[in-house]
Structures are given as structure tokens and as C-alpha cells.
Amino acid sequence: MEFSIKSGSPAKQRSACVVVGVFEARKLTVAAEMLDRAAGGRIGEILRHGDMDGKAGSTLLLHGLPGTLCDRILLVGLGKEKEFREKEFSAAIRTAIRTLNDTGAFDACLFLTEVPVRKRGTAWRIRQAAMAARDAVYRFDQFKSRKDDVRRPLRKITFTVERRSELAAAEAAMAQGNAIAEGSALARTLGNLPPNVCHPSYLADSARRLADEFGLACEILERHDLEALGMGAFLAVASGAHQPPKLIVVSYRGAPDDEAPVILVGKGVTFDTGGISLKPAADMDEMKFDMCGAAAVIGTLHAAARLSLPVNLTVIVPATENMPGGNASRPGDIVTSMSGQTIEILNTDAEGRLLLCDALTYAERLGPALVIDVATLTGACVVALGNIATGLFSNRETLARDLLAAGDVAHDRAWHLPLWDDYQELLKSPFADMANVGGRYGGAVTAACFLSRFTRKFPWAHLDIAGTAWKSGSDKGATGRPVPLLMHFLLERCGRLS
């Protein structure tokens, strides 16, 4: 699917389909109004006959309208004008793209990108439109023998802007939206892959392929390297698995060499059985998504490299399975992390923090400007925030604020949760420096508190994506979140967000 930008009158477009919006109740948008006038009031007439009233999600395809140069016109219902905001905008784009895919139109010209969204400008609308369009056509069917192929899929989409003076900014925003969507799609696919395919070595190969494509430095540390580094916590998780663990380190350098890198750490548990503290059987298949943090940071790296962002970005992925077995770690085991701090493993299912703590200590050695870890870390975060907001924790108020703002603009939102010292005592162990679990309550917070003990020397934020990284139920699948949030954060940091 290819995108382009244009400015012009809807009646003058020689396109297979021109797409315009209609608000409830039968209120035409500016572009629809222009078409209606060119067609001698035909659209208004059709709407008055009751064929469409503008309800969100509704569509109406019209053929052969007089006074226009396009083959078809697609009317997309936008709902009530007063309630038309970010979510409704993206939903309208999605509806348009899905419908167009079924009409057999080869190309389309979308005037929906001219519909105002409160507090958001043209660049925002174009960026979001590109993201939503790609998102709508994403498929994961590589394991289906019979794919439900689209007969004549939509190939070319033109987004319009009101004024010619906006074209340059819109082009840039389109490239950004495209890159973010591509990064999200990569993250979704890595997440959706079954755990017998997407194991730690597969993640390492994916990272290597990405590094080759963009000419990035890539280092894969093997078990013996982890032993030499003293990563006792990471290795404890890997000890039950037959698949070898990998520590994946990929660096994109878009800024001067002496500029400290932004480091993204992604939890890469390719399957989480819970280990000896075995999880119940119900929905355990969803624990293949326990590497969605890894997928998101790899997707973000892809997008940043694609856009040649002026930033130094390093991605670290500790990858392993969490399996039971004769060599698996036991509740009660005490291990020494790379930082030297000792940990009593009271629950082998609290494995994410164990591999992350060593990855964070490794990150410290690279002299980061800041570190953000992304992890499907706790069921407690899902209880707290559901699948709408990502849990955000940080040891710097400004970093938390910037990430919240980025999530807000991207419409991939996070919610700030506390990291107060008062919670730290829940991690007390009678035998070691700390326990790996903090008791029944406040599980998302105690997990973050655990990580904070390994991030004292640098600005750090933790994104708990346990609720947002994938969907359960009938449309089960990875979401690609929080690639949009991370990319908006990086774009803003590079002064590229308009």
C-alpha cells in the first residue's frame, strides 16, 4: 500500500474512489459539501432518502455522480460532530480503508484527513491516518493453508490537505506515520508468531537481519557470555529451558558518536509457563506474548532507523523461555545479579524482573542518556489499568511527563503510577538483599520498585505493557503497542514532531 499527499477539490479528482465524511445527522463535511454542490445536490438528496445518516462506522458507496471525475464516492459516517476526537478520527480512517479494500478500487483519495480534530493539526491527522490505514490492513495468516485473500486490494491512497502550503509538513508526517506503522507491524508479527517458532534464537536472528538491513551494530551474547558477566538473575530464568538464552544488543547511531544513547530494554520471554511456580492451564497460550516488550523495542528501532532520526539508540533484549524442568530454579533459590545484589526467588513466575535487572545493569555500562524498559511484567497492571493504558513508572519526573505527553499525542496512552520508597519494604527478604515478589497487593508497583534498585545511576522509565501489548478473545493478537508512544517520544526529542 502506497501513500501520497495532495491538495485540491474533491470534484476534480480522477480517482477510483473519493472518500468524504458525513456527520450525524446527515451533516456534510466541507469536502462532502463541495462534492454535493458539484453534483447538483445529489448527495444531500440521497441522504434525505434515508440511505445514511452519518452514524459512526456506517458507509455508503455511490456510483456515477454527475459533476465529478471519480468512478465512485464513499461516504463515511463520522458520528456526532461534537464527539469527533482522536479515537473517532482513526476509526473513520480504518472504516474507510476496510470498505475500500472490499470495493475493488485500486486507488482512493481520502478527504477525511481534512476533517478537524480538536487540538490536533494537519501533521497529526496525516501521521495518524497513515498509521491507522496500515493497521487496518495488517494480517497474520502465514500459518493458514487457505488465506482469505482480498480480490483486488487497495494499492494507492492519497490523503488530502486543505492548503498547498501544508504539503511539505504533511509529507514528513506521512513518512513518520508510515515508519511507525511498519515498526508496529513488525512488533505485532513477532508477538503473534507461535512460541515454537519465535524462541530466543529467532529473536536474535530477527535483530541480526534488521541490523544488516540498516547497517547497524549487532551483538548477540550467548550463555557463556552471560556467565562471564555474572548475570545470575537472567541465567536463573533460563536454567529450566532447552532453548539457549540470548542477550541481544543492537545499536543505531544517528547522532554524533559522543552523544550518549537512548537505551530501550525489552522483556523477551518467548514463553512464560511460570516455571516451577507453574501457571494454570487456562489461557496459557497467551504467554507467547510475553516477548512483546522485546518486539516493541525492535519495532521502534526499525522505525527510527527507517526515518534516519538524529539520535543514538540502543536496544537490549534479554531473551529466554521460562520453563519448568530438572534444572529450573526453585522457589527459595538465592541468585546474585550482575549488580552484585542478591535476590531470593520466592516465585519463579516473577521472572521478567530477573532478566530485566541484569539487562538494566548492562545498560548502565553503556553510559546511557536515559533508559526505558518495556515489559509485559505484571497481571496486577492489567487489573489496575485494563487494556487501555500502559503503566508508567520513572525515577525522573521530567521523563515521566515527556512519555505521558508522547503517549497522549500518539493516542497510545500511559498512566503514571507511584514509585514511592514506602513500597520498597515489601521486597524485604530474611535471607537475601531482596525478594523477587512483594506479596499480594500493589504488584505492578512492587515489580517497578524491584527494577528501580538497578537503575539508580541513570534516568529511567518502566512501561508495564501487560494489558496493552495484546488483545484476548475473538480478535486475539499483538497490538504493536507501545511503538507509537516510543516513536513520538523520540520524534519530539529530535525536534521532529510537528
Ligand code: BES
Ligand atoms: N508475564 C507475566 C505477567 C502477565 C500475566 C502479563 C498475565 C499478562 C497477563 C509475568 O511474568 C508474571 O507471571 N507475573 C506474575 C508476578 C507475580 C508472581 C508476582 C503475575 O503478574 O502474576
Ligand code: MN
Ligand atoms: Mn511470569
Ligand code: ZN
Ligand atoms: Zn512473564
